[in-house]
Amino acid sequence: MLADKSVNEHSFQVDLRGLVDLLSHHLYSSPRVYLRELLQNAVDAVTARRQADPSAPTAIRITVDEAGLRVDDPGVGLTEADVHRFLATIGRSSKRDDLEGARREFLGQFGIGLLACFTVAERIRVVTRSAADPQAPPVEWAATSDGTYSVRRLGPDERQAPGTSVFLTPRPGAERWFAPDLVVELARDFGSLLPYEVTVDGGGRTVRTTDSPAVWDRSYDSPAARRAALLAYGERVLGFRALDVVELDIELAGIRGAAYILPQPANPSAGGRHRVYLKGMLLGDATTGLLPDWAFFARCLVDTDTLRPTASREGLFEDETLGAVREALGGRLRDWLTGLAAQEPHRLAAFLAVHNLGVKSLARHDLDLFRIMLPYLEFESTDGTVTLAEFARRHPVIRFTTSVDDFRQVASIAAAQGVGVLNGGYTYDAELFALLPAVAPDVVVEELDTEVVTAALDPVDQADELALAGFLAAARGALDPLGCDVILRSFLPASVSALYLESRATRGERTRAETAAEADGVWAEILGALKSEAPRARLVLNHRSPVVRRLAGVRDRALLVTTIEALYGQALLMTHRPLRPADVALVNRAFDDLLGWASRSAAGPDGPERLDGADEGEETK
C-alpha cells in the first residue's frame, strides 16, 4: 500500500496555563489537598531512598513562617536530568515504571500532584540533591502558576545532604491555608498514620502530627484493653461512640482497621461513608464502595495498600480488587453477626434494636444468615411483637398480610378467633415470610385470604338469623349498589359491630371499575374487557354486638337503612383505606341522619319510643 502523502502527523498542542489551571483548581474538591500532595511526595521520596539504603533517615519536617511553607525530606532527591523528566513534565511520574510494583510501594502515581499546590501558591520552588547519584550537584527548580519554570544548577555547598526542600509562596488571598494551626490540622488529618515521623514547626511551637503505628497495630495487655482502645479511637476520629467494633484484617488485600457499628439507625440508601487511608495517607472520610450495600450499619476506618485511588485521590477506583475486598469485608461483618448470635445474644439484641432493617435486608439474600437470625428477628403479629420461631411454635400455619392496611383490617378479629396473622406490610417482612420454608421446611406459610377470616367466624343459629331477617334484607338492599354483600356471624370482640372484608382481587376489580367509569373511548373499552368476576366485598355483622341485636326490634325501614349505612361506614373506616366518593357521601348522610334521630329523641318527652314509631320515619330520609 502506498502512503498517502497528503496526511501529516501532528502532536496535540497543550495550553499550559489552561492545563495548570484545570489540574490545580478543578480536579480537587478543596485547596486543602495541597498539603497532602506535598506530604505524599516526601513520603515516597523517603521510601525510594530506603529501598537502596534501609538505614537512611526518615523524618519529614514542615516549617511555616511569613515567607510561606516549606517541606524538607531526607528522601531520594533528584538530579538535574530527573528534574527535567519528572518535575517539568506534567503527567510523568518516577513512580510508574513498574506500575504494579510502584503501586504497592508509593502513594503517588499520576505525575500531577505537585500542581495541586498552585491552588494556594503562586510560586513553587524545589531545591533537591540526589541520593542515588552523590556526585550530582544540587538543583533548583522554580515554577509559577502561569505555567513557566526555570532550572538552576547549584554549587555543591548550597545543599549538602541528599533530599528535597519544597518552598511555597502564598498566592494573594490564599494566606489562610498557611496558618500554623491549620497546617497542623491538615497534617494530622491526612497523615496521622504515615509510616515516617512528620513534625510541623510554626507559630513558635513544634508539633508531631503522626500517631503511628495505628491503634490496631499496637499490642495490648488483654483483648478487653484492645477493644477499649479501638472504641476510643473510633470515637475520637469518627465522632460517635460505636455500638460495637469489628476488627478488619485481610492480609491478602493488605487491609487493616476496624468497622464501627453505628449507634443509631442509618438510612440504607445513603450508602456507607468510610474513612480510608492508603498506605497511611488519608484518602477520604466519606469514601463509598468499601462495604456491600447491606452493611449500611457500619462505618469503617481502614488502611490499605492494595486499593487504587482515583486521580483526585478522593475516592476508590472501582475495579476487581475493590469488588473482592468488599466481599471479604462483608464476610467479616457476617461472621461477627453470626458469632454474636451464638455467643453474646444480649449484644445481638442491642444491635437488632437499632439495625433490625439492615439485618432483614441482608437475610433476604443470605439464607444462612436468615437461619441464624431466625430466633432473634422480630415482627408484628396478632400475638404482639414476636420472633418467627415463637410464632411458628404457636401457629401450625403461618399466615401473613402483605400490607399494613390488610393487617389492621383483620388483626383484632383474627386474633380473637385464634387465627394468628403476621404483618407483612413493613419493608422486607413479607419477603422474609415467603422465604421461611427455605430455612424451616416443616413450616407452612400462606398469604392471608379474607376467606380464612370469614371461615373462622362462627355462623349464627337459624332462629337468630330469622329474627334479624328484616334488617338483613334492608341491609342487603342498601349495600348492593355499593358492590357489598351482607352476612351475619358471631365473633369476638363483641365491641366490633361490623367488619368490612375485601380480598385483593375485589379491591383490584373495584379500582378497575372506578377507572373505567371515569375513562372514555379506547381506555373504557380496554378496562371493560378486563372486567372479572371477583368475589364481592362483605360486610360481616356481629351477632354478639349489642347494637346489632337491638336492631332486630327496629321496625322503621328508614332508620334501619340509616343504621346499616352507619355500620358500613364505621367498618370501612376501621380498614384505614381511602374512601371512594360514594362511600364518603354515604357515611356523611348516615351520620347526619343518626344525629337527626338522636336530637329529636332527646328533645321529645317520649323520644325513645319514637325510634320504633313509623310516624317520624319519613322525615329521616
Ligand SMILES: Nc1ncnc2c1ncn2[C@@H]1O[C@H](COP(=O)(O)OP(=O)(O)OP(=O)(O)O)[C@@H](O)[C@H]1O
Ligand atoms: N519531594 C520529592 N522528592 C523527590 N522527587 C519528587 C519530590 N516531589 C516530586 N518529585 C518527583 O516529581 C514527580 C511528580 O510529582 P507529582 O507529585 O506531580 O506526581 P506523583 O507524585 O508522581 O503522582 P501523583 O500525581 O499521583 O501525586 C514525582 O514522580 C517525583 O519523581
